[in-house]
Amino acid sequence: MEQAGVVIIGSGQGGYQVAASLRDEGYQGPIDLVGEEPQVPYQRPPLSKGFLAGKTPAQELALRSENFYPDRGITLHRAQRAVRIDRTAHRVELASGHALNYAHLVLATGTRARLMRVPGASLDNVLPLRSQADAQAIHERLQTTRKVVVVGAGFIGLEVAVVARAMGCEVHVIEFADRALKRAVSKEVGDFLARAQANRGVAFSFSTSVASLIGNGGKVAAVVTSAGTTVPADLVVIGVGVEPNAELAQEAGLHVDDGIVVDAQLLTSDPAISAIGDCARFPAHFSPVPVRLESVQNAVDQARFVAARLTGKAAPAAEYDKLPWFWSDQGEYRLQIAGVCSADDDVVIRGTVSQGKFSVLRLRGERLTAVESINSPADHMAARKLIAEAVTVSRYLAADASQKLAAAVHLP
Amino acid sequence: MPQITYVQSNGERRSIPVSPGATVMLTAVANDIPGIVAECGGAAMCATCHVYVEESSLALLPPVSEVENEMLDSAASERRTNSRLGCQIAMPDGVEELVVHVPSSQN
Numbered sequence: 361m362e363q364a365g366v367v368i369i370g371s372g373q374g375g376y377q378v379a380a381s382l383r384d385e386g387y388q389g390p391i392d393l394v395g396e397e398p399q400v401p402y403q404r405p406p407l408s409k410g411f412l413a414g415k416t417p418a419q420e421l422a423l424r425s426e427n428f429y430p431d432r433g434i435t436l437h438r439a440q441r442a443v444r445i446d447r448t449a450h451r452v453e454l455a456s457g458h459a460l461n462y463a464h465l466v467l468a469t470g471t472r473a474r475l476m477r478v479p480g481a482s483l484d485n486v487l488p489l490r491s492q493a494d495a496q497a498i499h500e501r502l503q504t505t506r507k508v509v510v511v512g513a514g515f516i517g518l519e520v521a522v523v524a525r526a527m528g529c530e531v532h533v534i535e536f537a538d539r540a541l542k543r544a545v546s547k548e549v550g551d552f553l554a555r556a557q558a559n560r561g562v563a564f565s566f567s568t569s570v571a572s573l574i575g576n577g578g579k580v581a582a583v584v585t586s587a588g589t590t591v592p593a594d595l596v597v598i599g600v601g602v603e604p605n606a607e608l609a610q611e612a613g614l615h616v617d618d619g620i621v622v623d624a625q626l627l628t629s630d631p632a633i634s635a636i637g638d639c640a641r642f643p644a645h646f647s648p649v650p651v652r653l654e655s656v657q658n659a660v661d662q663a664r665f666v667a668a669r670l671t672g673k674a675a676p677a678a679e680y681d682k683l684p685w686f687w688s689d690q691g692e693y694r695l696q697i698a699g700v701c702s703a704d705d706d707v708v709i710r711g712t713v714s715q716g717k718f719s720v721l722r723l724r725g726e727r728l729t730a731v732e733s734i735n736s737p738a739d740h741m742a743a744r745k746l747i748a749e750a751v752t753v754s755r756y757l758a759a760d761a762s763q764k765l766a767a768a769v770h771l772p
Numbered sequence: 773m774p775q776i777t778y779v780q781s782n783g784e785r786r787s788i789p790v791s792p793g794a795t796v797m798l799t800a801v802a803n804d805i806p807g808i809v810a811e812c813g814g815a816a817m818c819a820t821c822h823v824y825v826e827e828s829s830l831a832l833l834p835p836v837s838e839v840e841n842e843m844l845d846s847a848a849s850e851r852r853t854n855s856r857l858g859c860q861i862a863m864p865d866g867v868e869e870l871v872v873h874v875p876s877s878q879n
Contacts, residue, residue: 405813422802424804425801660811687812687817694817694839696817736842737839737843738842741842
């Protein structure tokens, strides 16, 4: 029997990166990359932006060419679902009946779109956005729809609203919270981005949820809100967050708590199994409790960390501690976020909100915890460095956008 | 056919035939050129597709935008007068060869 190597379940950004980094680090054993989707591993961020708008062609989504995988000795199992992990035998069983033996297993199973559990949720033209197939389906319907309701004013919801509006649709965003992007950014940035879309004609209903969906001939025709309002719709896009794909881990007896729980080395409760990316809950110095982050950066950096650990390139007992960063493209506004703050961290505005070029600095005492930048890439790039260095800053100097952000740092 | 030539920091060269409009970043990724990380996939959000454009090719390219300018200031390898982000530059029409040098580090 062939020597057991590394098996990676999940062929998204994180799973792909584990395989690629293992080879970059000189790993020579077998690598099996198992994914449920039919495509070669691809990028998800453009799905709600350029790809949805029809500007980014499908072939530009691929992270690497088809040839990359055989060329690097990576066995890519496409459209294959892992159904069971046998931890005693160190074996993963696939839906096809095939089984893969592992010396080490990496779970990069990602998340799935949370669905609405309201009457009418299964009508046609009520669609989530997670996969390329989802985005393709929404893109096709946007060609003929006139009235779009977006449920959720998070990143996905706002990005879909931008694209649908630019394609000439009437767009109405319904959000349960009292403002946009409440889980992700400060009120200042969330309100700014929602206002930018409102100025373009997008309607918003905050503190509102969906009570039911009304159909006509099997297709959605309207959304009834918790306020009792009926909003006509021929397309409803659901952007109410995601749920981690943790069932496989749970059934294998691994520790799961809204995500697959890992330690600072990204190992699960079984030392032969790691978990990375959107599906993993890990200890982070910036949070009193373990966190689960949904981002490209987190998936990529955790993948590199695991590859370095498996190839002996990392220092023994090295702990994962990369600074999180995020981005969103919303029409002419580019949001970049460095760091993760607490909701009650202080807010200092740098730059001029009305000019659409500013950063919101989040501070705990004098320590910079996060920076949310609108059309201010220099602030963002500086912030990534400064937050990672755990600097303290002068609020007064940091608010002065005529000076570089680094000029506000207190000398040690 | 026009081509983009990638020169690694160790001097290794590879030329990829392209059509006009092909970006330096996407061409590199599709052909597994080392050293072009492109973590954000071409959104000018990460500055990990930084390249040095050979002087003879530089004048053929459109000017650096404000966003690209700010991102280049923070690239991992030193910014030079011929620094560009690979995702923001494409093979111009009517040009036979675009030569770019890949920096030793992007992270």
